[in-house]
Amino acid sequence: MSSSGLVQIDGLSPIRKEDRKTSKVMLLFPPEWVPTAPYLALPALTSVLREAGHTVVQRDINIEMYDHFFTMEFLIWVKGRLGMQLKPLQDKEKAGRLTEQEAAQKAVLEEAYAVDVFDLAQRSEDAKLIVRGERFYDAEKLERALNTFREAMQYISAAYYPASLVFYPMESNLGYRPGVSKEVFACLDDEQVNVYRDICNQLVLPSVSKEKPTVIGISIGTQMQLMAGLTFCKMIKESFPDIHVVVGGNVVTRLQEEWAKHERFFTEVFDAAILYEGEHALLWYIEAVNGQRPMESVPNLMYHASGAVQQSKEVYTEKTAALPLPDFEGLPLDHYFVPERIIPYLATRGCYWGRCTFCDHGQGYFDQYRGMTAQHVVEQVTALRDKYQCRHFLFSDESYPPALFKKVSQLLVDRNVGIKWTTLIRFEETLQDQAVWDLAAKAGCCTLYYGMESANERVLNLMDKHAKKSVIQNNLHQAAKAGIWNHVMAFYGFPGETRDEALETRQFVIENQPVIHSVELFYFVAYRHTPMVRNPDKFGITIHKQEEYDLPLDYYYTLNEPVGISCLDAMQLCEEFYKNDFSPWAVRVNSREHVFLYISKFGTNKLPQIYAATKDGATTAEGVSGLVTWPMAIGEGDEGKEGMSRVVSHGVG
Template sequence: MKVLLIFPPDWLPSEPYLSLPALTSVLRPAGHEVIQRDINVDMYDLMFSERFLRHVQNRIDFELRHLQVVADQRGLDQEEGELRRQLEVWDEPSLQALIRDVTEAKRILRCEDFYDIDKLEWATHILHTTMAYISLGYYPAQICFPPIETELVYKPFMSSEILEALDDTQINVYRDVYRFLLADVIEQEKPDVVGISIVQQKQLISTFTFAKLIKEQAPNTHITIGGNIVTRLRDALMEKGGLFQFVDTAVLYEGESAFLKLVNALEAGETDLTHLPNLICRTEHGLQKNKDVFAEDMDKLPPPDFDGLPLEKYFVPRLILPYLATRGCYWGKCTFCDHFQGYVEGYRTKQIGQITEEIRFLQNKYGNRHFHFTDESYPPALFRKLSRSLIDNKIDIAWTTHMRFEETLLDEEVWRVAAESGCRYLHFGYESGNKRVLDLMDKATNLDAIRTNLRMSSKFGIWNHIMGFFGFPGEKPEEAEDSKRFCHENREHIHSLGFMTFVLGRFSPVAMEPEKYGLTAYKNPEWDLALDYYFTVDEGLSIQEALEVFDEFERDHDPKWDLRTAVREYIFLYVDRFGTNELTQLHVRPDQRPAVYNNPVGMV
C-alpha cells in the first residue's frame, strides 16, 4: 500500500514531531511505501517566500478593490476604514523590502548567524512582521509565529465552528496551504491511505480542511486520523459525527501496531474493520469504537525513521531529533494532569542498551548531535543510567528532556555525569513552592529536593527551566506568594521559567472528582470538543484572582527571566554552543524593555 502521512499545522517548526517517523518505522519494514509530509514546516517555509507573499498581495489587492466598491456605495465604517489604511501601507516597495528581509531571516535561522543574538532577534521580528502581513490577506484571521497565538476566528473546541470554517475561502488559510503543498502530492502519488497526526487542538481545523479537500480530489482514498487529541476527544467526535464524514477511521491510543494492522487489512481488501484494535470505524449501524485495545511492547519498537522529511527546512542551524524511550509517566499521580488518557497501559520503558544503540544509530544515520528526549517525565533511574551509558559508549551528543524534581537525585555526582554526557537543558515541573499545595496536587515533591536539584544542575552548566501555575483549587493568596518567593530565593539557579494559571483539564483527576477539590465545573454543551472547563472554587483563588497574581508576577519578577528568545530549542542550542548556562546576551537589555518587552515570562 502507498501511505501518505501528514503532520498538519500549527506547531513550532524547530524540530520534527515524532509521530510520523514512529509510524514510518513499522510500515516500511512491512513492505508499505510511505511518504512523510511535515506540512507544518513546509507551510512556514512557503509563507516566508516570495511565492506566497505575492499570493497574499493578490488577495490584498482584491480586498482593496472590494473596499473601494463599498466606499462608493455606502461609505466605510470604522473597522473597514482602519483595514483599508493597513492594507494601503503595503505598496510594492514595502513588499519588496519584506521579501528581501524574510529571505535573510530564514537564512539566519538556519546558519551560524543564528548564534548572534542581535541577528536572531532581528530575524524573529521579521517573521512576526511577515505573519502580520499574511494575516491582512486573510482578515480577520490572526496568523502568528509562534503558532500558539494563531486565531482563525473559528473556535477549534466547537465541531460546528470547525465545520463552518472548512469552506471559508477568506479566513481559512489552510485551504490555500492545501492547494500549494498537498494537491499535487495527492494527484501525483495517488496514495491508498492518508494518515493525519493531531497533537494539539488548533490542528483540528487544518486537519479537517485537508481531509475534506482530499476527499473532494480523491474520494476513494482512505483517511485516518490519530494522536493524543483524537484519543481524548474520541467520544465527543463520535457523538455528533459531523466531522467524521471527512475521514474513514480514527486510531486511538498508541498507533504503530494499530495503524499497521489497519493498513494490512485495507491491503487485503477487508471491509469489516470491527476486529481491529484501537480503532473507530464505520459499520452499517454507524460509528463504532472497537473493543480490542493494544499497547506497544517498547522493546519491539524500532527507532524512528525520519527518511523523507525535509530535515533541512527546520528553523534551526543544527538538526534536533526527537527520541522517546518511555511511554506514559512513571509518576502518573498529578491530579491536574490528563496525559494518561493517551495510553491503555501504564509506564513502560526500553532497556538502556537498546536506547543507547538507537541513539548511536540515529546520530550516525542523520549526522546530528542534538537530541530532544520527548518523554513525559524522564525517570530518575533512567536519567542516571543513560548518562553513564552515553559516556561509556563514547556517544558525543547534546540532549534535553523533561524532569520531575526528585529526592533520589541529590547526589552531586549524578549531575556531573549528566552534564558530561551532554545534558544541556532541563524542563522541570515545579508547579508550586508551597508544600500544602504540592500535596493537593499529589506531586510528593520536597522543597529542599527542588532547591538541591536546581543548585546541582546549575553548578554543572545545565540550563534549568521551571514550569508552574497559580490558582490550583484551594490555593490561598499567601500560598501563591510562596511560589513567587521560592523562585526569587532560588533565582541564581533558575535560568528561565514559564508560569500560567490553573486549567481544569477535561479528563484530569480534579475534573473527575470536583467535589473532592471544592470546585464546580461548568460545561457548555456547544463546546463539544473542549479540553478544559470553566470553574468556580469554594475557597482559595478564583480564576480572576489567579490571573491577577500571574499578572503581578509578570510585572515584578527578576529581570533575568526576560529573554530575547523564548523558544526552548533555541536556548538549548545556545547553551551547547557556548558551553555555559550563563548566557547574559540572552537577557533583555534595559533599553529594550519599555518599547519592546512587557516581561514575556511564558516560554514556548
C-alpha cells in the first residue's frame, strides 16, 4: 500500500470467452508529436483489446493532420478562411473603427492572403514526396522540404491569428496556458485560434460517425497534446453523447490530483480517465461499460458517479513479459515523414536507475522498473520486423540498462536480425570496454541519446546521478569510435550549481565536440512530482505555487540562499550558449529519426552534409533548426526524463 492510500493488485479475473461481450473501440492519438513514426501507446492498447476479441480502429490524428495540412485542398480552404476574416476587418478600417489589435491581425491576414497558395500547395505536396522518398537522403532537398513545411505552417497560422502553429520542434501556441483550467476550457470552444476544432470536424467526427464505436480512448502523452486531446474529447461528447470517452497517457496521470478538483472535465469533456498503465485497465473499463463488471472494481480509473469524481483505490501494473506484441495494423505506416518505416519498441518500463532528483518520469508508473529478458526482446523485435517489413526501430526505453544493452546487442548479431536502432542510455562504468560499443554498432545501433545533465561531479552527485567525468568522456569516445552518433543533453541551473560549475559543463561539451555529434542545453525546471519539489528544503529552494495555475506540471522556484545560479541566470547561460557556441552542432536535418536514417543509410557518424555551413565553410546556428534548436526545460519525461520528452520517447498508456 502506498502513502497515497492506493493498493496494488494482481488483476481482475478474466471473463470466460463464451460470456464476453465485444465492442468496437476507437483509439485516437492527437497532435502534437513528431510526424516521423507511430507513438507506441495505441499499438500497445490495441494488441490487448484485439486479443480479448474487441474490434479496434486506431487513428494517429497527428500524422493525419500534417498530411492534411500540406495538401492543395486544405491550403485552399485556409485561403477561404483568410478571406472571410479579412473582409470585415477591411470594412471596419473604412469605417474608422479598427482597433490596434485588429489592425495587427489585418496586417497578418493581408500578408498571408497575398501568398500564391497554388505554388505553396504544389511545393508542400512535393515536400511530402521528398521526405517519403529517395530524395530524402539529399540534405539540401530535405532541408528545402522542411522549410516548405514551416512556410505552410506560418501561412496556416495566419488563419488562426494570434495562434502560432509550428511544424517542428513541437512549439505551437494557441495563446492559452495549458496549466490554467479556466484558459483550457476557454480554448476548447475558441473557433478563432483552436485549429484542432477544425481538425476534429474534418478528420475525427466523420470517422466516428462512420465507425460508431462504443468507446473512444484518447492518449495524451505530453502537455503539448493537451489542448488537441481535450478538444477532441469535448467535441466527440457533444456530437455523440452516447459514446464513452476515456483519456489516458503520461500527462493525464501527472494531473490526477487536479482532475478530481475539476468535476467539469468529467461532465463536459470526458467520461473517465485511466491513470498509470492502460492496457488492461482500458479492457476492464470496456467490460464495465458493457455491464460485465462493476465500474468501481476497475483499477487505475477515475470517473464521475453519484454527483462526484470517483477514483479507484486499486492500481494494476502490467506484466511486461506477458503482454502481446504491439499491434500496428490500421496505422498509416507509409504516411510518416520518413522514407523508411520506423517502429517504436519498449523492453522496459520505468528507469532502472530511478534516482535522479530532478526527474519525475516515474510518476507515469505506479511501481518500480520492470523489464523483459534479452531473448524475449530479440524475439519480439524479429517478429515486428517480419510482420511490418520494418528494419528501423526506436528502442523507447527511459534508459537502456547496461546488461540488457550488451545481451541484446550480442543476440542481434548472433541471430543476424539485421535491424538498425536507437535508444537512450546512461553513462556507465560497466560500458568502458571498446568491444561493447563495437558490438552494439555491429548489432545495428546508430544513434544514442545521453542525459549527461552536467560535467561537474559535485553537481552530478547532488542530482543523485553519480556519473564520473572520466566515464562520460570514455563512453563518448568509444561510442564515436565504433561509428555511433552521440547526442548529449545537459542543463544549467540545478539548485546549488555555481556559475563556474555550469561553465565547466559548457567547456566539457566544447572540448569534446568531435565525439559529441549533436547537443542540447536546457535550463533547470522544478517539475512538480520530482524528489526536489517534494523536499524543497533539502535542496535549498522555495516552491512558489500560483493559485491560477491549477493544472501545474512545474513550479516557479527561488533559491533560499544566494548560493549558485538562479533560474534567470541559467536561462541567460543557455541563450549565450546557443548564440555563441552552438555553431558546430547546427544541423539542417533536424529530427532524431531523420538523423538516425542518415546514419543508417551512409553507415557513418561523420555526416558533414547535414550541418549548416556559412560562406567561409564554418557552421552556424543562425536560422537553422537544430536537432532541437532551442533550450528546452529538463525534467519533463514521457520519453526519457521528460526534458528529453519532446525529443525522444514513446510512452505507453
